[in-house]
Amino acid sequence: MWLSLLSYWHKRYMTIKLERYKYQDCIIWAKKNGAPNAGRRRANYFEYILHLSKTLKPKWNPDAIRTPYPEVSVKRAKSPIKNNVSNRESRNGAITEYKEWKLNPLGSYPKNLIFFPKDSGKNHIASYHIDLPSHFIKAHSDINDLVVDPFAGRGTTLQAAKLLSRRFLGFEIKPEHVLMASQEYGLESSTSP
Numbered sequence: 001m002w003l004s005l006l007s008y009w010h011k012r013y014m015t016i017k018l019e020r021y022k023y024q025d026c027i028i029w030a031k032k033n034g035a036p037n038a039g040r041r042r043a044n045y046f047e048y049i050l051h052l053s054k055t056l057k058p059k060w061n062p063d064a065i066r067t068p069y070p071e072v073s074v075k076r077a078k079s080p081i082k083n084n085v086s087n088r089e090s091r092n093g094a095i096t097e098y099k100e101w102k103l104n105p106l107g108s109y110p111k112n113l114i115f116f117p118k119d120s121g122k123n124h125i126a127s128y129h130i131d132l133p134s135h136f137i138k139a140h141s142d143i144n145d146l147v148v149d150p151f152a153g154r155g156t157t158l159q160a161a162k163l164l165s166r167r168f169l170g171f172e173i174k175p176e177h178v179l180m181a182s183q184e185y186g187l188e189s190s191t192s193p
């Protein structure tokens, strides 16, 4: 209930306040390491990620972010499944047509629930784990595309873009974070007044 309500709210908000962007999706990022202490509430282990786009059909490369199938799907794929039948029809043997259940060799189709660690454990207050931006860069851009991060921090997203052979450009207001990005990843920087 909360999820659908919030996601409805997100959609409404984005339509009304950011009319130049199109709401594409709401993804839940489940953190492998969340906030340790929540006082009298449950510990916070997830965040919403909103996918907004300027174009109606932004790039979508599902094959680039497929994941291994769960064991239950692998087992299920080993036995044929009756085609277009209700459980009752299937049980009384009325239908004998089977459909082939084939697993995609590249893995399972991406879900709107993703699991990544919270951060890299490094010395920036909110730095991503590199796997998080890598996931979205692979899903929504191609080699040589330009990845822009307006709040670059210590440059994790830019480094992910570099490793994935994308062009990249970032903005960061704090010189100490820019320094981290250049020291850690060797990213070039220039200052504007």
Ligand SMILES: C[S@@+](CC[C@H](N)C(=O)[O-])C[C@H]1O[C@@H](n2cnc3c(N)ncnc32)[C@H](O)[C@@H]1O
Binding pocket: 124, 126, 127, 128, 129, 150, 151, 152, 153, 154, 155, 156, 157, 171, 172, 173, 174, 177
């Ligand atoms: C959540 S952190 C981003 C961390 C980044 N994803 C990483 O992994 O290192 C947000 C960053 O935005 C920077 N920031 C805040 N306001 C800004 C502004 N107006 N222009 C540029 N950077 C800004 C902050 O200094 C902070 O480093």
